[in-house]
Amino acid sequence: MTVSPTFLQWLLGAVTLALALLVILGRNPVVSAISLMGTLFSTGLIFFSVGAQFVGAVQILIYAGAISVLFIFVVMLLDLRPTRVRIPGRAPVYVFSFVVCALFFVAAILSVLPVLRNLGAIEILGLSEAGLDQGPVAISMQLLSKYMIPFQATALLLLAAVMGVVVLGKKNMLSERKQSEQK
Amino acid sequence: MISELQFLVGLGLAIFSVGVVGFLTRRNGLIALMCLELMLNGVNLCLVSFSRHHGNAEGSALVLLIVLVAAAEAALALSLFVSLYRQSGSVELDDFRLLKG
Incomplete structure (x- = not known):
């Protein structure tokens, strides 16, 4: 079922x-x-x-x-x-991207379809009903065991992002430094 | 009648495709960034529905990692566009051809 x-x-x-x-x-x-x-x-x-x-x-x-x-x-x-x-003169770009995306959508559906059929078979056995645990405990068990390294890497990523935003947000950092050197 | 998994994966792929069309056609940098978020959202939907049907939380854990990466990416890209706007008064992607010979 x-x-x-x-x-x-x-x-x-x-x-x-x-x-x-x-x-x-x-x-x-x-x-x-x-x-x-x-x-x-x-x-x-x-x-x-x-x-x-x-x-x-x-x-x-x-x-x-x-x-x-x-x-x-x-x-x-x-x-x-x-x-x-719509910008005139860019019609080929629009046609091209719509065709590419339609092809992508069809190809993705076709490639996923066999997997979906197999999963339908699993549903008959009732396995998906057995384990529906997606609460915080189950997720953090995954994050702290199998995905430990990616999880730690996101900490570094966020630190790098914060530093990058601070550097980008400072107004004209390079020109200010040059001015202070000239003084 | 389609199953719930087929419906959710089809919806996720449709949202991803809408994001790709927008990314290729819109020339406003901020809207291109929003289309990037749409694509990530479609992938999240697929991951959660697969996670539900495998009965484990691996997909949901990956969704949390994706949300973190998307937050970092959005913050950086938005500050990049703000500083580009300060320099040239525009965020249209066609206006930036600095590397074109």
């Missing part, structure tokens, strides 16, 4: 896809940023609906809460003008 998606999941999926399309079709970057926030939020709700509550909470807190607010902040700080989505 396979589990079919619930009505709520169909609804959330449609909302997520519509907001994702609004991100790339909106003329105003503010509209794009706010619909990105909506996309991330409704993805978090989908995570809740499949029983991954902890990941859903992290998604909503960090992604929809912090990262997309950073995007909205920067978009409003820079005071960008609404841009045209």
Whole structure:
């Protein structure tokens, strides 16, 4: 017996896809940023609906809460003008990228399909019902055993990112140093 | 009738594809960055649904690592665009051809 998606999941999926399309079709970057926030939020709700509550909470807190607010902040700080989505003379680029993405989508679905069929067989045995533990304990067991090195590497990555942001944020560091040397 | 896993993986791949189309077509640097986040989001959705159907938390652990990397990437790229805007007053990617001979 396979589990079919619930009505709520169909609804959330449609909302997520519509907001994702609004991100790339909106003329105003503010509209794009706010619909990105909506996309991330409704993805978090989908995570809740499949029983991954902890990941859903992290998604909503960090992604929809912090990262997309950073995007909205920067978009409003820079005071960008609404841009045209379609620029004349670039039609080949649009056609090419739509064709490439359609091909990618079909190829990805086809390559995943055998795996999905096998997993359907597993569902018949009821194995997926047995272990649905995706709580903080199960996730941190994985992070602190099998993914220990990547987990530690993200600490270094975040440190490097903080230092990089500080260096980029300082106004004209190099020219200031030159001026102070001339004095 | 499609199963829940097929639905979720199809949705994740669709979001990824929307992100790729946007990244290739939009020339505003900030919107290109948002499309990058969309792609990561699609991958997260696939990982969580596979994790659920294998019955272990490996996919969810990978999603946490991806969220951390995405946070670092967004912070760095946004500050890069802010300093580019300070220098040239634009974040259109077509305006930056400094390395073109």
